[in-house]
Amino acid sequence: MNFVGKGIPKIDGITIATGKPVYTEDLAAADALVVKILRSPHAFAKIKAIDVSEAEKMPGVECVLTYQDVPNTRFAMSGQSYPEPSPYDRLILDQIVRYVGDEVAIVAAVDEKTALRALELIKVDYEVYEPVLDFEQAIGHQSVVHPEDDWFCNFDTGHDQDRNIVSTENLQIGDVEAELANCAVVVEETYYTQPQAHAMMETYRTFSYLDYTGRLVVVSSTQIPFHVRRQLSRALEIPASKIRVIKPRIGGGFGGKQTSVTEIFAAIVTLKTGKPAKIVYDRKETFCCSTSRHAMKIKVTMGADIEGYIRVIDIDGLSDTGAYGDHGSTVFGLVAEKTLPLYNKTKAIRFTGHAVYTNKMPGGALRGFGATQGTFAVESTVNKLAAELNIDPAEFRLKNLIKAGETCLYHGDEQLGSSTLHRCIEKGKEMIGWNEKYPSKEIGNGRVRAVGMAVTMQGSGIAGIDTASAEIRLNDRGSYTLLIGSTDMGTGSDTILAQMAADVLETTVDNIIVNAADTDISPFDPGSYASSTTYVTGMAVVKAAEDLTKQILQTGAKMLAVPVAEVEFDGQQVKTLAGDKIISLAKIAEVTLVGPDHRQLVGTASHGSPVSPPPFIAGFAEVEVDKLTGKVDLIDYVAVVDCGTVINPNLARIQVEGGIVQGIGYALYEDARFDKNGGVQTNSFMTYKIPSRKDVGNIRVAFEQSYEPTGPFGAKSIGEVVINTPAPAIAHAIYNAIGFRGTKLPITPEKVFMGINK
Amino acid sequence: MQITTTINNKPVTLTVTPDEMLADALRTQGYLSVKKGCDTSCCGLCTVWLDGKPTLSCNVLAFRAEGKQITTIEGVQQQATEFANVLVAEGAEQCGFCSPGFIMTVLAMKNELKNPSEQDIIHYLTGNLCRCTGYMGQLRAIKKYLGVA
Numbered sequence: 001m002n003f004v005g006k007g008i009p010k011i012d013g014i015t016i017a018t019g020k021p022v023y024t025e026d027l028a029a030a031d032a033l034v035v036k037i038l039r040s041p042h043a044f045a046k047i048k049a050i051d052v053s054e055a056e057k058m059p060g061v062e063c064v065l066t067y068q069d070v071p072n073t074r075f076a077m078s079g080q081s082y083p084e085p086s087p088y089d090r091l092i093l094d095q096i097v098r099y100v101g102d103e104v105a106i107v108a109a110v111d112e113k114t115a116l117r118a119l120e121l122i123k124v125d126y127e128v129y130e131p132v133l134d135f136e137q138a139i140g141h142q143s144v145v146h147p148e149d150d151w152f153c154n155f156d157t158g159h160d161q162d163r164n165i166v167s168t169e170n171l172q173i174g175d176v177e178a179e180l181a182n183c184a185v186v187v188e189e190t191y192y193t194q195p196q197a198h199a200m201m202e203t204y205r206t207f208s209y210l211d212y213t214g215r216l217v218v219v220s221s222t223q224i225p226f227h228v229r230r231q232l233s234r235a236l237e238i239p240a241s242k243i244r245v246i247k248p249r250i251g252g253g254f255g256g257k258q259t260s261v262t263e264i265f266a267a268i269v270t271l272k273t274g275k276p277a278k279i280v281y282d283r284k285e286t287f288c289c290s291t292s293r294h295a296m297k298i299k300v301t302m303g304a305d306i307e308g309y310i311r312v313i314d315i316d317g318l319s320d321t322g323a324y325g326d327h328g329s330t331v332f333g334l335v336a337e338k339t340l341p342l343y344n345k346t347k348a349i350r351f352t353g354h355a356v357y358t359n360k361m362p363g364g365a366l367r368g369f370g371a372t373q374g375t376f377a378v379e380s381t382v383n384k385l386a387a388e389l390n391i392d393p394a395e396f397r398l399k400n401l402i403k404a405g406e407t408c409l410y411h412g413d414e415q416l417g418s419s420t421l422h423r424c425i426e427k428g429k430e431m432i433g434w435n436e437k438y439p440s441k442e443i444g445n446g447r448v449r450a451v452g453m454a455v456t457m458q459g460s461g462i463a464g465i466d467t468a469s470a471e472i473r474l475n476d477r478g479s480y481t482l483l484i485g486s487t488d489m490g491t492g493s494d495t496i497l498a499q500m501a502a503d504v505l506e507t508t509v510d511n512i513i514v515n516a517a518d519t520d521i522s523p524f525d526p527g528s529y530a531s532s533t534t535y536v537t538g539m540a541v542v543k544a545a546e547d548l549t550k551q552i553l554q555t556g557a558k559m560l561a562v563p564v565a566e567v568e569f570d571g572q573q574v575k576t577l578a579g580d581k582i583i584s585l586a587k588i589a590e591v592t593l594v595g596p597d598h599r600q601l602v603g604t605a606s607h608g609s610p611v612s613p614p615p616f617i618a619g620f621a622e623v624e625v626d627k628l629t630g631k632v633d634l635i636d637y638v639a640v641v642d643c644g645t646v647i648n649p650n651l652a653r654i655q656v657e658g659g660i661v662q663g664i665g666y667a668l669y670e671d672a673r674f675d676k677n678g679g680v681q682t683n684s685f686m687t688y689k690i691p692s693r694k695d696v697g698n699i700r701v702a703f704e705q706s707y708e709p710t711g712p713f714g715a716k717s718i719g720e721v722v723i724n725t726p727a728p729a730i731a732h733a734i735y736n737a738i739g740f741r742g743t744k745l746p747i748t749p750e751k752v753f754m755g756i757n758k
Numbered sequence: 759m760q761i762t763t764t765i766n767n768k769p770v771t772l773t774v775t776p777d778e779m780l781a782d783a784l785r786t787q788g789y790l791s792v793k794k795g796c797d798t799s800c801c802g803l804c805t806v807w808l809d810g811k812p813t814l815s816c817n818v819l820a821f822r823a824e825g826k827q828i829t830t831i832e833g834v835q836q837q838a839t840e841f842a843n844v845l846v847a848e849g850a851e852q853c854g855f856c857s858p859g860f861i862m863t864v865l866a867m868k869n870e871l872k873n874p875s876e877q878d879i880i881h882y883l884t885g886n887l888c889r890c891t892g893y894m895g896q897l898r899a900i901k902k903y904l905g906v907a
Contacts, residue, residue, distance in 0.1 A: 013846030016854025017861065018838045019791025019831040026790045199889050201795045201803060201855040251793075251855030252889055283796045490853025490890050650849035650895075657892030658852065685800035685887070693880045693893045 003499040003509055004713050007650030010492045011514060012249060022249040024221045028207035028278040033062050035269050035279035036115040038105040038122050039289060040097035043131035043359040043678030044143060047095050047104065047124060054121040055107060060114035063272050064122070065106040067093040070268060074150050075235040078326035079224030079258035079365070081465050081526050083154035087166065087325040089146050092235055092264055097126075098145055098323035099359050100679035101289040108269040108277055131359035133678050135320035136297065138164045138356035145323060145357035157329040164357040166321050167329030171336065173409045174348030179312045183303030185388045186312075191300070191377040192744040193727075195320075195672040196293035196665075197682075198366055199690045202251020203286040208266040209276035211244070218267055219246045223257040223487045224527035229519045231260055232267055243267075247517045253489035254662070255365035258529040259326050261290050287688060288680040291364025292672050294331050294355075295320040298377035302385050309345040310385070310400045313378065317353035319370075322362035328355040331363065334370030337410070338457055338724075339378040341614070343400045344408035360678055365529060367662065368723040371458055376745065379454035379728035384741065392438065393732070394429055397455055398422055404706070417613050418706040418716070421455060424618040424640035427702055428453070431638045432620040439736035446628045449635065452732025453620045458721035459612035460711065461532035467608035468532070469523035470540040472501060472512075472548050474601040476593050478586035480505065480548075481513040485525030486537040488516065491719060492651040493533040497541045499647060500712055504545035506571025523604070531615070531717030534647060538712035540607035548603025552585065555592060555601060559583050613708045615643040615716040619660070619725025625737040630753030632734060634664060634697040639725065641701065644708035644716035652718050656701045659722025665691045667727040669746050761824040765789070766833025774820040780806070781815035783823075784830060791831045791858040795887070802886035805859035806830045812866040814885075831858045837865050844903045850895030852888075860886045864900060873906065 015022060052064040070092040078086040093103055105122050109115035132141045140163050151161055158168025180186055206220040216238070222228055225245040233240040250257065262279045269277040281290070296319045303312040317335050321328035336351035366372075382400075386393040402408055404419045429435065432451055440450035471483040482501050488494040494514045502509045516522055525537055549569060556574025557564040560581045567574050575582040592598045622636040639656055646652045669689045673681045682688035707714035731742045740755030761772050765787070774783045781804040784792045794816050795803035804816040807829035831838050838861050842851070851857050860883070867874065867882045874882065879900055888896065 007847075007849065009846040010849070010851065012854070013851050014839065014842050017842035017845055017851040017857040018835060019858035019861075021790035023793075023855065201793070201801065201853065201887070201889055203795070250853060252853040254889070283798070490855075492849065492852075648849070650847075654849045654852060654891050654895045657894045658890045659892070661892035662889070684798045685796050686798050690887060690889060691893075692887060693884050693897075696893060699892060699894050 001503050003502045004647055007648055008495065008499065008509060010495045011498060011509065012494065016249055023202060023251055024205045024207055024219055024248055025280055027219055027248055029209065029276040032207060032276040032278040033108040033110065033269060033273065034112045034115045035106060035108045035265050035277050036119055037103050037265060038107065038119045040100060040102040040104050042097060042126055042128050043100050043133065044129040045097050045126040046129065047097065048127050049125040050105065051123040052105065055118040058114065058118050058121060060110040061118045062108045062110065062275065063269060064118065065093065065268065065272065067091065067095045071235065071237045073234055073237055074152060075231055076326055077231060077260045079227045079527055079529055082230060085155045085157055085329050086327060087151060087153040087159065089151050089325050092268060099361050100677060101361060102323060106265050106269065108273065131678050132164060132357065133359060135295065135318060135356055135358045138358050139354065145359060166325040166355040166357060167332060168354050169332065169351050172350040176312055176314050176348045176350045179348040180303045183311055184306040185385065186301065186303040187381060187385045187388055188301045189381055189384060189743060191298045191380065193296045193373040193376055194745050195295045195363065196366060196670050197287055197672055197688055198254040198256035200252030200254055200256060203283060204261040204281040204290055205279060206262040206266040207278040208270040210270060210274060215242050215244055216267060216270060217244045217246065218263055219248060220263050221250045221257060222247055222260060222263065223253045223489055223529055224260065225487065225517050225519050226485060226524055227527060228260050228263050232263060235264055236267060236271060245519045247487050250487065250489040254367045255369065255529060256290060257489065258365040258527065259291050284683045287683045288361060291362050293366040294363030296373045298335060298373060300377050300381040302381045304385055304389060308389055308391050308396060308399055310343045311345065311347045313340055313343060313346055314350040319355040320358050320360065320363060321355045322358055322360045324362040325357065326362060327365045328363065331365065331370040335374035338371035338459065339374040340410040341408040342402060342455065342457055344402040344406055345400050346409055349409050360674060361680055367659065367720050369720065371456070372724050375454065375456045375724040376727040380731055380743070383732045393453060394425055394434060398425060401455065414611065417611065417710060418644060418708040419616055420642040420704040420706045421616040421618065423704045424616060424642055425455065427704055428618040428620045428638050428640040431700060431702065432622060432636065434620065437622065447624055447626050448737045449622065449624050450733045450737035451620060451622045452729045452736055453618065454725045454728035454732065455616065455618050456721060456724035457614035457616050458531055458717060459614055460535035460717035461609055461612055462530045463612040464610055466526045466530065466532055466536055467606055468525045468537040468540040469606040470537065470544040471523050472544045472603040474548065474552065474589050476589055478589045479511050479513065480507065481515060482541065483522055484516045484537055484541065485522035486516060486533045487528040489528060491655060492648060493528060496534060496647045496651065497538060500538055500541050501545045504542055505549060531720045534715050535711050535717050536607060536609060538715060540605050542712045543605030543607055544603040547605055548601060551601045551603065552588060555588055556583050559588065559591065609710060611710060613710060613716050615718060615721045617641050617721050617725055619729045621726065621729040621733045623730060623733040623737060625734060625752065627738060627756055630749040630756060632668060632749065632752060634730065636697055637699045637726065639701050641703050642706050643718040644706050644711050645714035646703050646705055647713065647715050653701050655718045656722045657699050660699050660726055661691050661696050663723045663726030664696055667730040667746060669748060671746050759821060761821050763823045763826055763828055765828045766830060772820065776821065778820045779816050780818045780820045780823055783820035784815060789830045789832055793855055793858060800887065802863065803856050803859040805862045807862060807866060812863045831862055834865060841865065841903050845899040848895045848899040850891050850899050852890030856886065856888045860888065868904060
């Protein structure tokens with residue numbers, strides 16, 4: 001293997017780093033209309049009257065749209081394969097507004113200033129309803145967030161519209177109550193996790209225009225071009241064949257761009273006016289009017305026997321999906337799906353609870369996707385149980401965690417295909433100095449140092465649902481074009497897919513043109529989410545490359561007039577095993593494109609996986625707590641990762657470091673806070689604090705490679721699993737320092753201070 | 759109003775409105791390397807040099823650049839590419855959206871600080887946020903580029 005396993009630079013790296021104009025806004029036409037949105041000041045209200053006459057009269061205003069001017073087919077904005085399990089509960093503009101910031105009117109004008117001025121001229125008369133702001137009061141609240149009679153969901157997710165319930169979980173395997181009664185030790189704890197913002201550097205933005213045939217072209221910073229095409233078709237009531245979605249370079253996504261946000265507003269303006277239109281959300285809109293990680297309440301009951309085996313895990317949760325239900329049921333499901341399989345000595349497991357509507361900014365997909373919330377709750381409980389049993393938490397895990405080849409209650413007979421998690425724990429203990437530092441050490445001056453740990457898993461793609469396709473063409477001089485529909489949002493997935501194709505075809509990455517993603521050109525791909533690109537699209541690329549290799553062999557053999565069994569391909573030429581006849585790849589490429597009886601060689605493949613093999617991480621935190629003030633400094637963080645075969649060690653390492661830092665923010669200070677009217681208070685980087693260079697201490701990463709038999713070159717995923725361990729590991733370290741268990745994220749200095757001084 | 763400036767060593771007359779920020783004026787003029795990420799002078803994406811000093815262009819009224827030397831990454835492509843090669847070799851550009859502003863700050867630091875320590879580097883760059891990389895890879899790249907331990 002010449003490329004897989006090598007830390008080669010990203011194919012787009014130099015271009016983006018040196019500031020070339022390759023992002024959505026850079027590509028927008030200079031004369032594009034500027035689109036701005038009038039937003040609701042109320043958490044829950046009905047528009048009684050709306051007067052846009054003054055705004056429409058303003059010079060430079062091209063169009064003003066209200067709920068009376070848009071189609072009324074309800075749709076979902078979640079990036080999920082059709083049929084989506086998210087409810088169709090949105091309109092482009094609705095007479096009912098459901099959160100502070102919900103869209104009331106769309107204005108397009110010749111420039112930003114005119115559009116903003118026009119917004120001020122729109123007069124709206126609202127009938128204000130009592131909002132549902134506390135998600136613990138949502139079920140059966142007298143206010144119904146979605147009273148409409150055309151609300152629709154493709155599946156029975158256990159929803160109950162009249163009671164604000166989006167989905168219901170009710171899974172039990174084994175007899176939880178009976179097994180709890182048999183346990184020697186039972187612990188119970190209730191956790192609260194906060195909404196987290198994606199805070200990607202490039203805010204949401206879309207540019208649209210009509211092409212030379214009158215089709216709608218939408219250029220957008222999105223992770224889900226094919227899903228966007230389908231959503232737009234439904235929402236705008238036009239055939240999908242009239243829509244083209246192009247994804248240029250993306251300035252970060254983290255799951256935020258797995259939900260469409262701005263696409264529909266630019267698109268409808270272009271359809272109404274026939275003119276190019278662009279919409280660029282400012283940071284405030286991005287914080288207040290897109291999506292966030294779902295806030296949750298998670299109660300975990302866990303029991304162990306006298307020998308220290310975890311026998312029962314019982315999770316009861318409540319997820320705040322906000323005003324719209326995109327990703328509501330699926331994110332909530334992952335709370336259990338990515339935690340229960342870890343501990344497979346259980347005799348009974350249970351997962352119950354609901355995702356509920358409230359009148360707040362919607363929840364959505366964010367790196368980790370429910371597993372993050374679940375991991376915080378379950379791993380914190382494992383640490384608590386270890387303390388009750390007086391067992392070292394690392395030893396406790398080594399004893400209880402699933403190993404490769406084993407099964408678990410949650411997945412029935414399905415065996416775990418690969419895991420080095422036990423080795424990850426051993427390696428991480430060694431790197432952090434666990435045996436010397438656990439649990440804590442007073443270092444004088446009222447300060448104490450301590451270590452904590454957690455483990456986690458995620459998945460690799462969505463088993464049985466998401467299918468990716470890939471196409472590789474042999475071009476006229478012997479170069480290749482790799483066509484994929486996955487969406488590199490900065491991770492380097494275009495590069496690692498090219499590395500895989502290069503190794504199968506025994507060529508160089510430089511010899512492969514990567515094209516992604518354009519719904520007119522690319523083969524179908526759900527998009528880059530659910531940690532699927534390396535694993536699912538990667539396997540499609542490997543299969544397509546193998547298909548093309550086979551065709552090159554067949555064509556070469558035919559040209560050499562020998563049986564195909566007697567030739568081999570070394571990436572440069574097809575030659576007989578005896579070496580007496582040779583034809584170069586360039587010659588094959590040339591001949592296949594000229595004259596009768598020939599055709600261009602194109603390798604194609606689709607791949608979906610019946611399983612979603614988990615990557616694993618063991619995370620270890622070392623903190624220093626100031627007992628006088630409650631301030632927590634993160635000194636050191638060690639993450640040891642099993643993502644199967646590491647395709648590109650540099651890019652994988654950065655994925656880990658970046659995810660850990662987002663997890664650190666989630667653990668210690670990131671928090672989307674709401675005011676009493678339901679508006680987001682933390683609407684800028686002044687108030688919503690993401691980690692800066694000074695906040696992260698030292699982060700050290702190591703890989704313990706496994707080999708996943710179902711993955712391309714043995715690879716599993718890396719993108720999401722990396723964010724899950726910091727919150728429980730840091731909370732554990734703080735507990736070991738001062739005896740306070742942080743159960744409500746983020747664990748701010750004031751919570752620590754109050755915990756010390758209880 | 760019209761202002762006379764020097765952009766990347768070329769004299770340029772810009773037509774700007776009194777309330778226009780320099781970042782917007784530069785983008786309008788075609789300097790599309792200039793990104794905006796926050797609207798509150800927190801993120802560092804819009805960093806350009808004003809008379810050689812790294813400056814947040816989203817936070818400076820365009821007319822204040824009258825008579826000044828403005829440098830964007832388009833004007834220092836050679837040095838930028840030299841550092842970008844090291845950054846990209848580390849995998850630490852990721853989405854790249856913060857890279858131009860970040861690189862402008864790194865190059866300014868190189869001009870300004872002699873033998874910076876790790877603490878000096880981190881301090882100088884604290885105003886440049888990045889959501890992708892976790893900062894470690896960027897630090898590794900800077901140390902390699904500057905040849906400091």
